[in-house]
Structure formats: structure tokens, C-alpha cells
Amino acid sequence: xxGWVIDDIGVHTANANYYTVGFYDxxxxxxxxxxxxxxxxxxxxAHQGAQAWSDSPGxxxxxxxxxxxxxxxxxxxxxxxxxxxxELSFWQHYALGAGDSIRVEVSTDHQSWTTLGSVLATATxxxxxxxxxxxxxxxxxxxxxxxxxxxxxxxxxVGNGWWIDDVSIRAPVNxxxxxxxCDNVESAATYWVANGTWxxxxxxxxxxxxxxxx
Numbered sequence: 695x696x697g698w699v700i701d702d703i704g705v706h707t708a709n710a711n712y713y714t715v716g717f718y719d720x721x722x723x724x725x726x727x728x729x730x731x732x733x734x735x736x737x738x739x740a741h742q743g744a745q746a747w748s749d750s751p752g753x754x755x756x757x758x759x760x761x762x763x764x765x766x767x768x769x770x771x772x773x774x775x776x777x778x779x780x781e782l783s784f785w786q787h788y789a790l791g792a793g794d795s796i797r798v799e800v801s802t803d804h805q806s807w808t809t810l811g812s813v814l815a816t817a818t819x820x821x822x823x824x825x826x827x828x829x830x831x832x833x834x835x836x837x838x839x840x841x842x843x844x845x846x847x848x849x850x851x852v853g854n855g856w857w858i859d860d861v862s863i864r865a866p867v868n869x870x871x872x873x874x875x876c877d878n879v880e881s882a883a884t885y886w887v888a889n890g891t892w893x894x895x896x897x898x899x900x901x902x903x904x905x906x907x908x
Contacts, residue, residue: 711767715774718862721746731761739857741785741823746859749844754852757791762799764841769863772835777865780830782810782840784861789819793849796856798828801839810840819853830863 711726719726721735722743729747736751737744747763749755771780788796795816799807811828830838844856 712770712773713765713767713863714770715777715780715863715865717769718860718864720860726766728762728764728766730763731759732756733761733763739787741859743859746785746857748855748857750855754791755794755844755846755855757846757850757852759844759846762841762843763858765839769838769840771830771833772837775835778831778834779866780834780863781866782828782830782861782863783825785823785825785859786814786857787820787823788815788856789821789853790815790817790844790855791846791849791851791853792817793851794844794846794853795848796842796844799841799843800830800833801841802833802836804839807841817849817851823857823859 713726720743721740722745725735727733727747732750732755733747734751735745736748738748738751740746749759749761749763771777774780782798790796793816796814797812798810798814800810801807810830814826842856842858846852
């Protein structure tokens with residue numbers, strides 16, 4: 695037999711997914727996540743819609759597990775320099791055994807990871823869906839990676855684990871608009887986060903004689 699013939703071998707960098715301020719995932723469509731260990735989408739519980747991520751669907755997590763759910767691309771906060779105080783928002787509930795903990799981690803090089811803020815919970819239970827908001831202002835203008843991690847390596851006790859839904863990267867929700875509010879777009883983009891090639895330009899109002907009211 696002639697055996698195995700191999701030719702034209704190459705190593706290429708995979709095309710990275712890019713996310714920025716304005717990203718939102720309700721976990722109902724195509725996945726944007728790398729699921730480690732036993733993390734999986736499940737219909738057992740959801741904040742909204744039909745499904746959410748769970749580290750151990752249908753059962754308690756295993757003692758000794760230390761698995762992550764990682765966003766499958768780079769969060770390019772550098773694309774929105776006008777947002778100086780971005781934040782990560784998500785909805786969660788959890789049940790943790792003694793010594794077990796959950797946290798969000800951030801990396802700028804995809805090698806060294808740092809806990810974002812502090813450990814979210816240790817050896818406790820919160821069975822009702824609740825929103826968690828974590829500031830990303832320390833990384834404003836940078837490109838980062840984000841992941842969720844459940845650490846069950848300390849004690850043999852286990853629990854039902856961690857559920858995550860409705861993840862977003864956003865500007866702070868600290869501005870309210872009343873009915874009838876208007877932005878004439880004559881100043882900097884105070885109320886807007888511009889992605890892609892959106893921007894304020896000088897130009898002529900092609901319909902200046904028409905007014906609208908509510």
C-alpha cells in the first residue's frame with residue numbers, strides 16, 4: 695500500500711468573534727459561549743424565554759469540578775471609547791455546597807485571569823432569579839475576555855449549581871427619558887452608544903419644515 699500522503703500543512707489563526715457595548719444574549723438563539731465541563735443550555739429554569747445556562751443541568755455538580763462558561767470572542771471595549779464606565783449585567787440563581795464559590799473572571803491576554811470585583815457567592819443558596827451588575831470601568835478602552843467559573847474543589851459538599859441568563863455588556867442604565875423627551879443631536883453623543891460606523895456628522899436637514907409631536 696502507498697500509505698498516507700500529506701501536503702500543504704498550515705497553522706492559521708481562527709477568525710475571532712468581536713463583542714462590544716450593546717452585546718446582549720438571551721440564550722435563545724445561536725450560542726456565543728464555550729462551555730467547559732458539564733455546562734449546557736437547559737430548559738429547566740430560565741429568567742426569560744425557554745432556556746438558560748447551567749453548570750450541571752438536571753443534577754448537582756460534581757465535587758472537584760472547576761468548570762467555566764466563556765464568551766467565545768473578544769470584548770472590544772476599545773471600540774466604544776466614549777463609554778468610560780461599561781458594565782456587565784446578567785441574571786442568575788445558584789445553590790452552592792460548603793466551600794464552593796462562583797465568580798466572573800476577566801483576562802486581557804487570554805492567559806492570566808482576574809476575578810471581576812469579588813467572589814459572587816460562597817456556600818450559599820439563592821433560588822430566585824436576580825440581576826447582577828459588575829462594573830467594567832477598570833477595563834474601559836481595552837480588549838478583554840470574560841468567563842463565569844464555579845469552583846467546587848474545596849469541600850465534598852455539593853449543590854444544584856449556577857444558572858445564568860440574559861447577559862449584556864452595556865453603558866450604565868442611569869438615564870431616564872420621559873414621554874415627549876427629545877434629543878436634537880446637536881451635541882456629543884450623550885444619550886447614544888455608537889457601534890460600527892455610526893457617528894454625528896454636519897449636514898442639512900432635508901425635512902426642516904416638518905414637525906412632529908406626540
